[in-house]
Amino acid sequence: MSAPFPFAAIVGQEEMKQALLMTAVDPLLGGVLVFGDRGTGKSTAIRALAALLPGIQTRPSCLYNCEPDRPVEICTVCNADTPGRPKKRPAPVVDLPLGATEDRVCGALDLERALIAGEKAFEPGLLARAHRGFLYIDEVNLLEDHLVDLLLDVAASGVNVVEREGLSVRHPARFVLIGSGNPEEGELRPQLLDRFGLAVDVASPGNLADRVEVVRRREAYERDRDGFVDTYKRKDAAVRRKIDKARGLIDDVSVPDDVLELASRICMALGVDGLRGELTLMRAARARAALAGRTETQKADIVAIAPMALRHRLRRDPLDEAGSAARVERAVGEVANGAAGHA
Amino acid sequence: MLDRVASADTASATGTAARSDAPDAAFADACLAARIFACAPVAMGGIHVLGRASPVRDRWLDVAGRCRPGDAPVRRIAPSIAPARLTGGIDVAATLAKGRPVRDAGLLETLDGGWLIVAMAERMTPALAGIIARAMDSHALDGGRPARFGLIALDESDDHDEDHHLPGAIADRLGLRIRLDGIALRGAIADPGCVALPDAAAIADVAVAAPLADTVVKATAMLRGASMRAPVQAMLATRIHAAMAGRSAAEEADVAVALRLTCGAAIEAPEHADDQAETSGDGDDAPPPEPPPPAEGADRGDADEREAPEFDPDLLNDILVNAARSAGLDLQAFEKTGMTRTRGDSAAGKSGALRQGARRGRPSGLVARPPFPGARPNVTATLRTAAPWQAIRRKARGLGPWSPGEPLDVRPSDFRYTRYAHNTESTAIFAVDASGSTALERLAEAKGCVEMLLAECYVRRDQVALVAFRGAGAETLLEPTRSLVRAKRALTALPGGGPTPLAHGIKAALDLSVRAKRRGQSPLLVMLTDGKGNVALDGTQDRAGARADALDLARQSAALGIRSVIIDIARRPREGARTLAETMHADYVTLPRADAGAMSEVVASYLKAP
Numbered sequence: 001m002s003a004p005f006p007f008a009a010i011v012g013q014e015e016m017k018q019a020l021l022m023t024a025v026d027p028l029l030g031g032v033l034v035f036g037d038r039g040t041g042k043s044t045a046i047r048a049l050a051a052l053l054p055g056i057q058t059r060p061s062c063l064y065n066c067e068p069d070r071p072v073e074i075c076t077v078c079n080a081d082t083p084g085r086p087k088k089r090p091a092p093v094v095d096l097p098l099g100a101t102e103d104r105v106c107g108a109l110d111l112e113r114a115l116i117a118g119e120k121a122f123e124p125g126l127l128a129r130a131h132r133g134f135l136y137i138d139e140v141n142l143l144e145d146h147l148v149d150l151l152l153d154v155a156a157s158g159v160n161v162v163e164r165e166g167l168s169v170r171h172p173a174r175f176v177l178i179g180s181g182n183p184e185e186g187e188l189r190p191q192l193l194d195r196f197g198l199a200v201d202v203a204s205p206g207n208l209a210d211r212v213e214v215v216r217r218r219e220a221y222e223r224d225r226d227g228f229v230d231t232y233k234r235k236d237a238a239v240r241r242k243i244d245k246a247r248g249l250i251d252d253v254s255v256p257d258d259v260l261e262l263a264s265r266i267c268m269a270l271g272v273d274g275l276r277g278e279l280t281l282m283r284a285a286r287a288r289a290a291l292a293g294r295t296e297t298q299k300a301d302i303v304a305i306a307p308m309a310l311r312h313r314l315r316r317d318p319l320d321e322a323g324s325a326a327r328v329e330r331a332v333g334e335v336a337n338g339a340a341g342h343a
Numbered sequence: 344m345l346d347r348v349a350s351a352d353t354a355s356a357t358g359t360a361a362r363s364d365a366p367d368a369a370f371a372d373a374c375l376a377a378r379i380f381a382c383a384p385v386a387m388g389g390i391h392v393l394g395r396a397s398p399v400r401d402r403w404l405d406v407a408g409r410c411r412p413g414d415a416p417v418r419r420i421a422p423s424i425a426p427a428r429l430t431g432g433i434d435v436a437a438t439l440a441k442g443r444p445v446r447d448a449g450l451l452e453t454l455d456g457g458w459l460i461v462a463m464a465e466r467m468t469p470a471l472a473g474i475i476a477r478a479m480d481s482h483a484l485d486g487g488r489p490a491r492f493g494l495i496a497l498d499e500s501d502d503h504d505e506d507h508h509l510p511g512a513i514a515d516r517l518g519l520r521i522r523l524d525g526i527a528l529r530g531a532i533a534d535p536g537c538v539a540l541p542d543a544a545a546i547a548d549v550a551v552a553a554p555l556a557d558t559v560v561k562a563t564a565m566l567r568g569a570s571m572r573a574p575v576q577a578m579l580a581t582r583i584h585a586a587m588a589g590r591s592a593a594e595e596a597d598v599a600v601a602l603r604l605t606c607g608a609a610i611e612a613p614e615h616a617d618d619q620a621e622t623s624g625d626g627d628d629a630p631p632p633e634p635p636p637p638a639e640g641a642d643r644g645d646a647d648e649r650e651a652p653e654f655d656p657d658l659l660n661d662i663l664v665n666a667a668r669s670a671g672l673d674l675q676a677f678e679k680t681g682m683t684r685t686r687g688d689s690a691a692g693k694s695g696a697l698r699q700g701a702r703r704g705r706p707s708g709l710v711a712r713p714p715f716p717g718a719r720p721n722v723t724a725t726l727r728t729a730a731p732w733q734a735i736r737r738k739a740r741g742l743g744p745w746s747p748g749e750p751l752d753v754r755p756s757d758f759r760y761t762r763y764a765h766n767t768e769s770t771a772i773f774a775v776d777a778s779g780s781t782a783l784e785r786l787a788e789a790k791g792c793v794e795m796l797l798a799e800c801y802v803r804r805d806q807v808a809l810v811a812f813r814g815a816g817a818e819t820l821l822e823p824t825r826s827l828v829r830a831k832r833a834l835t836a837l838p839g840g841g842p843t844p845l846a847h848g849i850k851a852a853l854d855l856s857v858r859a860k861r862r863g864q865s866p867l868l869v870m871l872t873d874g875k876g877n878v879a880l881d882g883t884q885d886r887a888g889a890r891a892d893a894l895d896l897a898r899q900s901a902a903l904g905i906r907s908v909i910i911d912i913a914r915r916p917r918e919g920a921r922t923l924a925e926t927m928h929a930d931y932v933t934l935p936r937a938d939a940g941a942m943s944e945v946v947a948s949y950l951k952a953p
Contacts, residue, residue: 038515039570043480097477099426099470101708111731115438118734138477139512142469164711166732166756182511183828204569211560212553215574222386222575223547 003225007048008235011214012205013041019198019308020049021239022287023176025246029283030197031155031177033140033188033312040204041214042180046136050093052240054247056132059084063124064171065092065131072171074122092133094126094175098142105147106162107169122169127160130175140179141188148192151177155195197280198305199312201325246290253286255297262302262335269331272313280309299336306332367530370399373521374406374533375584376604380519381410382540382583384458384493387518387576388479391509392497394523399531400497403523404460406533407495410540416457418450422466426474430484435730439745451478451490459492465500465508472510479516518576520607541586549582550592558598558659562666566606577605595658602666709759724759726751769867769950770806770823770859771796774852776872776912777813778843785912786811789871790834791939796946797827805950806864808855809834812848814841815882819851823859842884845876846892853896856905867949868900868907870929871942874919897927908949910934910942 010017019032034042058065061084062077068086071078096105107125114120126135137143137151154160160173177196181188193199205211221228263281272278285301311324373392380390390407394400411417420429431449438445451459459475461467467475475494478484482491496517500508551559559581560574567573580601585593709724729752733745736752745751775789793807807830809821821833849870856866879888900907907929911920916933924931932945 037569038511039572041571095477097470098473099468109731111433111435112438112444114731114735115433115435116442116444116734118738120735139469139473164756183826204571208557208560211564211571211574212556214571215556215560215578218571218575219578 003229004047004051005044005218005221006229006232006236007045007052007239009217009221009228009232010041010045010048011210011217013045013202015200015308016042016045016202018288019200020045020178021243021246021291022198022284022305023178024049024053024243025290026250026283026287027174027176029176029287030195030280031179033193033196033199034178034180034202035183035199036180036202037182037204040202042202043136043138046134046178046180047093050090050134052236052243053091053093053133054240054244055088055090056092057086057088058132059086060089064128065133067132074169074171092129092131094130094133094135096126096135096137098139100126100147102147102150105150106160108162109167120166122162122167124171125160127154127173127175128171131171131173133175134178135175136178137180139181140192141181141183152192152195193312194276196312198284198308200308242291245293246287249293249295250286250290252295253289253297254295255282255286259285259297259299259302262299265335266302266306266328266332267310269335270310270314270328272310277310277313281306284309303332303336366532367526369522370403370526370531370533372604373403373523373526375600376519376521377403377407378410378540378587379580379583379604380493380495381407381412382546382587383543383579384415385482385491386579387493387583388572389459389494389496389517389519391514391517391520392495392523393500393520394497395499396497397523398528399526400523402528402531402533403521404495411458414456416454417460418454418457419460419462420450422461422463422468422471424450424471426470429471429474429478431488435727439730439733449484449488449490451475451484451492452488454492455489457492458495460495460497462497464496464498464513467510467513469510469512472512476512476516515570515572518572518580519604521604522607541583546579546582546586548591549585551578551581552592554656554659555581555593555595555598558662559602562602562663563606565663565666566602573605577601580605595655595662598659599662602662606666708762710762711756711759713760714762718760720758721761724761725753725757728759729753729757732757768805768825768864770808770855770864771867771869771946771950772808772810772823772852772855772859774810774812774817774848774868774870774872776843776845776848777811777839778841785871786839788939788942792942792946793821793830793834794827795939795943796950797825797830806859810848810851810855811839812844812851813839814844815878816844817847817851819855823855842878843872843876844878844889845872845874846880846889846896847878848872848876849893849896849900850880853900853903853905856900857903860903860905866905867946868905868929869946870907870909870923871912872909872920872923873911873913873916874909874921874923875913893923894926897923897929901926901928906949908932908945910945 007017016032016034019034023029023032034046036042056065057068059068059078062071062075064072064075064078066072066075066078068078071083073079077083103125105125105127107123107128110119110121110123112123135151143151154173155175155177158172158174160169160171162169179188179192179196205214217228260282263278263285267277267281270277281302284305285297288301288305289295289297307325307328310328314324314327376390380387392400392403408417427449429450431447431452434445434447437447461475478490478492479494482489484490494513494517496509496513498509556578559577563573563577577598578601581593581597584597584600585591588597590597709721713720732754733752736754737743737745740752773789773793775786777786789809793809796805796807806823806825807821808819808823810817810819812818821830824830852868852870856868859866874893876889876893877884877886879885880892881888907927909920909924909927909929909931911931911933913920921931923929930949934941934945
């Protein structure tokens with residue numbers, strides 16, 4: 001497979017890029033949901049991100065992406081008498097195809113070994129491969145219900161449990177869920193919607209110059225993939241350094257009380273259920289601050305990320321013509337101005 | 344006189360001027376598309392072929408096949424193919440027989456560098472579409488096995504059938520689209536011989552000047568909406584067309600042809616085009632539409648700013664105006680609002696609204712537990728599940744390797760059952776009287792009601808459709824959908840006023856109901872009317888005829904057993920609507936104020952209690 005389209009060469013789409021970078025900095029943010037029409041560069045951006053993620057330490061040929069000093073019980077590679085030396089390898093970005101079977105996703109009996117050696121062995125599935133990385137589901141809104149249930153369960157617990165066909169296996173599966181889809185083709189179950197930390201809407205560029213630029217870059221890429229990737233190497237490297245640096249910073253980013261208060265006020269004004277909204281706001285604000293190289297969050301962070309952190313958590317009001325993002329912005333505007341008035 | 348009528352008919356049917364025995368321009372276009380595809384099958388994505396199975400389609404496939412390089416493999420598949428066949432896997436039987444792992448190469452893998460033809464592509468499942476689309480994106484299968492191929496999707500759906508159409512994920516990745524319906528066989532004359540196709544380097548070297556590129560990008564935004572794949576595909580088609588004509592720089596004619604083939608729009612090549620292949624069918628009886636005077640618009644200024652004097656801005660503008668007309672848009676309005684138009688006709692995918700444990704319906708996968716009491720196991724799948732375990736189980740029982748003739752060790756955990764999926768959604772079809780003075784108000788309330796129902800329909804998995812009737816006929820404003828987003832987009836502008844074609848309204852709503860039924864859904868017809876039509880089905884303003892037609896259709900509805908409610912919205916309810924309800928075997932509700940809240944309560948009560 002040839003080199004993916006470089007992240008830095010994607011024209012516009014700032015909100016989506018920002019959201020993806022933030023989850024790369026803080027995997028606990030809960031993933032991103034990208035909604036938009038076809039052909040707006042959703043998949044391109046996510047596949048490009050894979051090349052920028054900080055690598056993970058694991059042993060070569062380990063199928064469970066074990067952390068070297070805490071291997072999974074069933075991993076034969078890491079539990080061998082003389083396990084190999086851990087190496088750094090790119091963080092996994094696993095594509096979950098729409099037609100995937102439960103066997104493919106969770107893992108199943110290893111057919112090859114069963115047939116040849118008559119051994120009962122477990123062949124890990126996509127969830128194991130996505131451990132410590134990203135799980136990408138294109139057209140997540142068309143995913144079959146039973147797979148959605150399964151994914152929700154694993155994403156919530158971080159553990160994949162397989163109990164069937166005489167197999168009894170459990171292994172950790174902690175991954176960042178990234179979903180994309182077109183809302184016109186069917187909406188997402190609210191339970192799954194809520195599971196995503198951030199949600200962004202994408203549209204293709206609205207002005208002619210940008211659109212022409214997209215076409216030009218795409219053509220240049222198709223003509224000479226490696227050459228094109230080379231020209232963006234330095235810019236991509238800069239993004240990678242930014243992520244690395246932010247990852248180092250994020251544990252030290254503090255959240256002052258007034259920022260915390262602003263977050264709570266916004267959530268109250270919007271009537272967001274539960275604490276998940278506020279927690280996501282906090283985490284996202286810290287990730288944004290870290291990406292900017294700061295060690296303290298500001299109110300501006302909250303204002304900037306509120307739409308993507310909250311828009312999918314609102315109760316739907318069918319008679320409100322404006323999109324949910326506009327509602328969040330309106331509330332943020334009111335609360336932020338009110339708060340400034342108090343100060 | 345008769346002659347003229349007949350020729351006008353053919354022209355309108357084919358969209359081109361097909362004279363007897365003259366080669367049909369649409370067919371020439373289709374052949375041109377095949378050649379363009381053959382030049383770069385992978386980059387172009389594929390061809391979306393609209394048209395029923397017919398001798399014309401066979402002839403086209405034959406022409407296309409002759410453009411295919413001799414060594415390129417080609418496979419034709421049916422949409423019911425098991426996804427595993429595409430991607431490959433372990434061949435259980437061969438592995439057992441040989442005692443070493445035997446991989447069954449997937450079809451896509453064996454097809455590397457070739458063409459994939461999908462027949463009846465409109466019946467493709469999202470799963471199959473997902474696998475194919477991903478392979479088209481990454482040019483590889485999981486594990487990096489290469490799978491580069493071009494796709495020819497034979498789409499036999501008809502325009503009115505929303506249930507089956509090519510999945511959007513596939514349609515957007517196919518660069519070229521052609522329509523073979525309406526081409527007469529005698530007009531389907533392939534041009535002799537196959538022109539030598541340009542190679543990749545020649546295509547890449549074709550220069551596309553800035554004004555041309557701008558035109559391509561603008562026109563594709565109008566014709567195919569937000570997708571950024573469209574301009575890339577159209578640019579490639581422009582290059583290929585120029586390279587086929589032996590040019591090293593693209594011209595306006597190349598752009599016009601490329602747009603026509605990639606967007607399916609009726610764009611004529613500019614007048615001074617030297618390439619006659621695509622304009623050859625233009626007879627005198629169908630002069631190309633006279634473009635309106637070029638607007639003193641931004642795009643003229645655009646073209647002038649760049650230094651490429653050899654392009655005639657008027658020609659470029661003609662292309663844009665034609666594109667705008669095909670898309671049903673006003674060019675100036677489009678330029679003002681920008682590029683953000685999206686087409687409302689994007690595929691409405693249907694997520695898993697399938698009843699689990701259904702006893703009938705179509706098979707949708709295998710499960711280890713009986714989906715309903717008394718289900719019969721699927722013997723083949725059960726044996727397939729048991730096969731890999733034979734060696735393990737025999738070893739555990741101290742037996743040697745299995746040899747033919749010995750019994751198989753099948754255990755309860757091996758049993759597999761076929762799961763059936765079956766739709767149980769309801770579809771509420773609103774038919775709203777949009778005539779007369781109070782129409783706007785009523786439509787607004789109906790729209791509010793649709794949105795309120797959709798807002799909660801998620802829980803119940805219901806769909807909603809809306810038909811409005813006014814003036815000379817009925818219009819389906821909203822095809823059955825479960826998407827609130829889609830409903831809002833479709834219902835932003837609602838026309839109202841004029842006479843009352845009640846019969847047309849009932850007919851359109853019945854059509855939708857019958858389609859919903861065919862899909863396995865249960866339709867609920869909700870008519871908002873006062874029951875007084877004044878336009879008959881044949882279009883004449885005739886009260887008596889209109890009444891007879893409406894009652895006829897009402898009887899038909901009763902005979903079909905479609906559940907219906909008539910909401911009488913007259914200020915002072917009189918006999919009209921009540922008689923209609925009785926004939927239709929419909930429930931009759933008077934709601935003189937017809938407000939959205941009350942209406943959605945009424946409809947929801949029907950949807951909840953089937």
